[in-house]
Amino acid sequence: MLHDPAQLDLMFQALADPARRQMVDRLSRGPASVSQLAEPLAMSLSAVVQHLNVLEASGLVRTEKLGRVRTCRIEPQALRSAEHWINERRLAWERRLDRLGDFLAETKDET
Amino acid sequence: MLHDPAQLDLMFQALADPARRQMVDRLSRGPASVSQLAEPLAMSLSAVVQHLNVLEASGLVRTEKLGRVRTCRIEPQALRSAEHWINERRLAWERRLDRLGDFLAETKDET
DNA sequence: CCGATACTGAAGTAATTACTTCACTATTGT
DNA sequence: ACAATAGTGAAGTAATTACTTCAGTATCGG
Structure with missing residues (x-):
């Protein structure tokens, strides 16, 4: 379920x-409430809550409500799987280049 | 210019x-022409070209036209910087957790 | 030169997105 | 109890996005 394409x-x-990346950035420095997340952003609280819902639905952020404050934190596993997707593609490309380099070096030797 | 927020x-x-991730995935296995990129996708060539323009504007893909075929390839540096953004945030969070763990372990010792 | 190939570009459209405002519901501190 | 705080939810709207079709323009192969 971690590498589920959806x-x-x-x-x-x-x-x-x-704005959502800014929120993730803020959360990478520690948990925060909705208002704390909203504070540096030039938009209504409502808009921030909507962004937060997107982040939560994506699995990147987990939240938990105690009393009237909702505390948000990063889900490192989710970050890791986005990271991993990119990394795999980049490595595939770079391995391909290496093989190509080897091939060219070999065929050069053979001449 | 590599970590330019824009x-x-x-x-x-x-x-x-x-669709664009699928195109990146395809390109990670080697360069391809526009039509080759389009082939597995259930959309018009025109739509593919538009996606390709987005990818190119983002710097993730570089293209070069020879004769009538445009050859597309991945720009690993760009992939690396997206990867890096995520990685930095995840590591910041994880280092924070480690320090917190150390702190809790220490204060436990002191009781 | 001529038909097929490989795109390119413009225009239009339907759906989605990123907000807004406003009205509302808990909780908490005094 | 009451005011302030913290967030929720529903509309509405303007802009953007992801396509479509259609009408091109080069280039290539014979």
Whole structure:
């Protein structure tokens, strides 16, 4: 379920918005309430809650409500799987280049 | 210019679409022409070209036209910087957890 | 030169997104 | 009890997105 393409879709979609990345950035420095997340952002609380719902639906952020404050924290596993998707593709490309380099070096030797 | 926030924005935006990720995936296995990229996708060539333009504007893909075929290839540096953004946030969170763990362990010792 | 191939570009459209405001429901502190 | 705080939910709207079709333009192969 970690590399579920639908989940990956939601995660990259979630990361596509600068406000949401700013929220993730804030959360990477520790848990925060909704208002704390909202504070540096030039938009209504309501808008922030909507962004937060996107982040939560993507699995990148987990939240928990105690009394009237909702505390948000990062889900590192989810970040890891987005990271992993990119990494796999990049490595595939780079391995390919290496093999190509080897091949060219070999055929050069043979001349 | 590699960690330019505007560029990062374009990259995550580009990766947010499943068709575009499929194109990146294909390119990770080697260069391809526009038609080759289009072949597995259930959409018009025109739509593929539009996606390709998004990918190119984001810096994730570089293309080069020879004669009538446009050859597309991945730009690993760009992939690396998206990867890096995620990685930094995840590590910040995990280091924080470690320090918290150390702190809790220490205060336990002191009781 | 001529038909097929490989795109390219413009226009239009339906769906989605990123907000807004406003009205509302808990909780908490005094 | 009451005011302030913290967040929720529903509309509404403007902009953007992901396509479509159609009408091109080069280039290539014979």
